Structures are given as structure tokens and as C-alpha cells.
Amino acid sequence: MIYCVDLDGTLISNDMSVTSFFETILKKPQLIPACYRWHHEGGRARLKYNIGEIYNVDISRLKFNLELIDYLMELAENPDNSIYLVSGSTQSIVSKIASYFSFFKEGFGSSIDVNLTGKNKLALIKKYFGDSDVCYIGNARVDLKVWEGTHSGIVVSNCGSFISSAKKVTRIEKVFKGRFAHLNQEYISNKG
Numbered sequence: 001m002i003y004c005v006d007l008d009g010t011l012i013s014n015d016m017s018v019t020s021f022f023e024t025i026l027k028k029p030q031l032i033p034a035c036y037r038w039h040h041e042g043g044r045a046r047l048k049y050n051i052g053e054i055y056n057v058d059i060s061r062l063k064f065n066l067e068l069i070d071y072l073m074e075l076a077e078n079p080d081n082s083i084y085l086v087s088g089s090t091q092s093i094v095s096k097i098a099s100y101f102s103f104f105k106e107g108f109g110s111s112i113d114v115n116l117t118g119k120n121k122l123a124l125i126k127k128y129f130g131d132s133d134v135c136y137i138g139n140a141r142v143d144l145k146v147w148e149g150t151h152s153g154i155v156v157s158n159c160g161s162f163i164s165s166a167k168k169v170t171r172i173e174k175v176f177k178g179r180f181a182h183l184n185q186e187y188i189s190n191k192g
């Protein structure tokens with residue numbers, strides 16, 4: 001089975017576009033005029049992209065869904081499974097997070113002109129995986145559009161009505177609570 005995993009709110013607690021923007025301008029306030037210009041010229045996509053190019057993801061500061069990580073590690077032990085990170089966050093951030101975890105084969109993120117959420121995310125999944133069965137793991141209303149076109153799903157949510165909405169559009173295999181914590185130090189140091 002192919003598993004496609006969303007990032008913001010699913011694998012990690014926060015929205016990387018927001019986190020990377022605020023952390024960057026707090027560190028480098030001289031970039032504020034450039035941020036206005038990027039947003040003016042190319043909207044949110046250009047701003048997200050340019051911030052992503054200069055932002056350094058610090059994995060040790062992010063909070064992860066540890067139960068989901070354990071589950072993905074288990075899935076990866078079966079050679080018939082392949083797992084991808086597919087996120088609306090910008091490509092450079094998605095690549096950095098995907099390459100941190102050995103269970104991800106690859107990471108797909110937003111580009112300067114494609115916001116990889118909802119129907120764009122489904123289109124990418126169809127393009128790469130064709131008619132293969134895909135299980136999509138997500139957490140938000142925008143993910144309903146992805147579940148509508150995928151074989152099955154896993155939901156990360158504490159909200160009963162949202163879980164019911166997801167069950168109306170695809171077969172939901174599993175539900176994880178939206179519970180997030182830092183990776184333990186041992187895990188981080190093992191990664192060198």
C-alpha cells in the first residue's frame with residue numbers, strides 16, 4: 001500500500017508556513033520589506049517559497065505525533081508499503097523533514113506556483129501513483145478533497161464531527177488523537 005502523509009497538524013503540531021515566517025522575521029527583521037514585496041508580487045505561494053529557501057528547520061524544536069511516527073515505522077517494515085510526505089508547506093521544508101525520517105521515501109511540497117493542498121494534492125497523488133491504492137493521512141477539512149479521491153484514509157483529529165465527515169468520503173482505517181510532543185533526545189542523537 002502507498003501511504004501519503006500530510007505534515008501540518010498531522011505529523012507535526014504546527015503550521016510550518018506560519019512558524020517559518022515568524023521565526024525568520026524575528027531573527028531577520030530586515031527582511032520585512034522583502035516579505036511585503038514577495039507577497040505583493042506572487043501572493044502567499046511566493047512568500048512561503050522564499051521564506052522556505054532561507055529558513056532552517058530545527059527538528060528538535062518541533063512537536064510530532066509520536067503515535068503516528070511509531071505506526072509509520074511499523075508500516076515501513078513491510079516492503080510492500082511505501083510512505084511519502086505530501087504537504088502544502090514549501091518543498092525545501094518538506095524535503096528536510098522527509099529526509100530526517102528513514103520511513104519516508106520522498107517528500108512533495110508546494111512550489112512557487114502550486115499550493116499543494118486539497119485538489120492540487122489529489123492531482124499530484126494521481127499523477128505519481130496512478131490507479132494504485134493510496135491511503136492518505138490528514139487532519140483538516142481541506143483533506144476531505146484528497147480523501148474523496150483516495151482508496152482509504154487515516155485521520156488525526158480529536159473532533160468527532162470531523163472524523164464522521166471523513167468517513168463519509170472514504171474508508172477510514174484508523175484514527176489517531178491530535179497529541180504532539182518533542183522527539184526524545186535519544187531519537188535525535190541517534191540521527192547524529
Ligand SMILES: [Mg+2]
Pocket residue numbers: 006007008009010138139140
Ligand atoms: Mg494538515
